Amino acid sequence: MRVRNFLANGNFNHSDQARQPDGSFIVTLKKRGDPHVYKMAVRDLYRAAEVVLWEEVDGVRLVDKNPEGS
């Protein structure tokens, strides 16, 4: 949950949330001075039913769950 924690800690300067056709969002986080790009796909962000579908840093997948969360 590295990228999710990055969002939770507020340790970034730029956040982009792109809505996907299935209703999930791809969140991209960047921090000035940090060359890495942090991305995750999430459904129901900040809700009890929140599911992180995948996370990646610089295009390298960290977590790869079934898109349905099962």
Place this chain on the structure above:
Amino acid sequence: MSSGYPDYEGGKQKVYLTPEWAALIGVDKTFTATFTYAIFEDEAVLTYLVPAGKEFYVTQIGYSSRAMAAADADKDQVCQVEVEVDTDTKAYGGAHGGGFIVPATPIKVIAGETLKGTIRCFANHDSFVGLAVVGYEVDA
């Protein structure tokens, strides 16, 4: 400084506005949300839950709407923007093509509250809509 006078050199001192200082020390934040090929009433949303011990201040809101196809470029590119803290609306905007809002008083979002920005497409053709919420985050 042993003299007790402020440690500055004449002519090099500067007074910063808080947002300017925030950018200087790297606590500025920009949130963007986009929707490509949006149709009537499609919306792009951004959300941010302010972490414990922090406060976020919104200083600028910018938004844009445009046609995806050249054939629609001269038509109305209407969009509407809403910025909320938890469920309370703090700012509305709407325009043909886009615009910006600079709150006279920064919109304050305290720890545990959720900033939400929404831009809705109200054009009758495939559009791109985008919203940017800019501010800074400091210790509470």
